Amino acid sequence: MDSTSYIVILFLCLIVVAVFLWLFVYPAWRRQRLEATPFPVEWDKIVQQRLPFYGAMSPELKRALQVRIAHFIADKRFEGCAGQVIDDDVKVSIAAQACLLILNRPSDYYSELRTILVYPAGFVVRHDNVDEYGLVSQDAHALSGESWSNGRIVLSWEDVKHGASDFRDGTNVVLHEFAHQLDHQSGATNGAPLLTDRHSNQQWAAVFSAEFERLQALAMSYDTDFIQMINDEVLDFYGATEPAEFFAVATEAFFEKPGELAVQHPQLFEQLQNYYGIDPRLWGH
Numbered sequence: 540m541d542s543t544s545y546i547v548i549l550f551l552c553l554i555v556v557a558v559f560l561w562l563f564v565y566p567a568w569r570r571q572r573l574e575a576t577p578f579p580v581e582w583d584k585i586v587q588q589r590l591p592f593y594g595a596m597s598p599e600l601k602r603a604l605q606v607r608i609a610h611f612i613a614d615k616r617f618e619g620c621a622g623q624v625i626d627d628d629v630k631v632s633i634a635a636q637a638c639l640l641i642l643n644r645p646s647d648y649y650s651e652l653r654t655i656l657v658y659p660a661g662f663v664v665r666h667d668n669v670d671e672y673g674l675v676s677q678d679a680h681a682l683s684g685e686s687w688s689n690g691r692i693v694l695s696w697e698d699v700k701h702g703a704s705d706f707r708d709g710t711n712v713v714l715h716e717f718a719h720q721l722d723h724q725s726g727a728t729n730g731a732p733l734l735t736d737r738h739s740n741q742q743w744a745a746v747f748s749a750e751f752e753r754l755q756a757l758a759m760s761y762d763t764d765f766i767q768m769i770n771d772e773v774l775d776f777y778g779a780t781e782p783a784e785f786f787a788v789a790t791e792a793f794f795e796k797p798g799e800l801a802v803q804h805p806q807l808f809e810q811l812q813n814y815y816g817i818d819p820r821l822w823g824h
């Protein structure tokens with residue numbers, strides 16, 4: 540073997556070692572470093588302000604949440620839009636609520652998500668609609684949040700704060716949009732996130748289909764918010780629009796109105812409890 544061949548082999552070996560270090564050693568080292576770093580006091584104050592039940596969490600869950608928040612902030616890019624400033628309050632407030640969903644699950648920290656775009660308030664999006672004749676029209680909506688499957692989430696800061704200001708009203712834009720992110724991970728946004736085995740998939744499909752159809756029937760017979768209020772339905776009628784929205788709305792109810800959801804829809808509550816691996820009722824919530 541001549542010296543050129545030795546150099547090529549050595550070069551290939553170096554590439555293999557570098558890839559191994561990058562894929563396996565560096566992430567483990569980084570994870571250990573983040574987990575060993577004390578949670579900043581300023582961040583802790585923000586979490587206390589945004590999550591009223593934080594003080595009632597067990598020390599283990601609190602620490603798990605802190606570690607996830609630190610990972611989330613280290614991994615994701617926050618981008619301010621329309622003049623929105625990105626500071627610790629914005630980052631920690633979003634991360635704290637988003638990490639509730641992955642608090643007790645084997646998690647990859649929303650691996651497909653790379654960027655969180657933050658607007659000061661509701662933002663207008665324009666979507667192309669193509670009719671049956673191929674004609675394209677545009678409609679515009681003001682949104683508080685939007686989740687994309689291309690690694691992006693868009694949020695209105697005003698709505699993020701509003702969602703955190705009342706953790707019992709069943710409405711929370713961060714929980715909603717990040718539930719969509721979990722849903723994307725199965726490859727299709729259809730209200731069926733990745734589950735661990737086939738048996739779980741069958742149970743999930745049976746419970747969610749029945750509950751979705753029930754909510755659709757209810758929403759069709761009563762179509763105003765007022766009727767929803769007097770009807771005492773814990774799930775927002777927006778969940779009746781499609782299965783993906785049903786999962787996001789059910790997630791909001793699970794974290795914000797767990798007691799009512801467990802009483803009104805015990806099977807749905809059980810599925811969500813198994814999926815998220817926690818019981819928000821234990822937070823005295």
Ligand SMILES: [Zn+2]
Nearest residue numbers: 715719784787
């Ligand atoms: Zn949605």
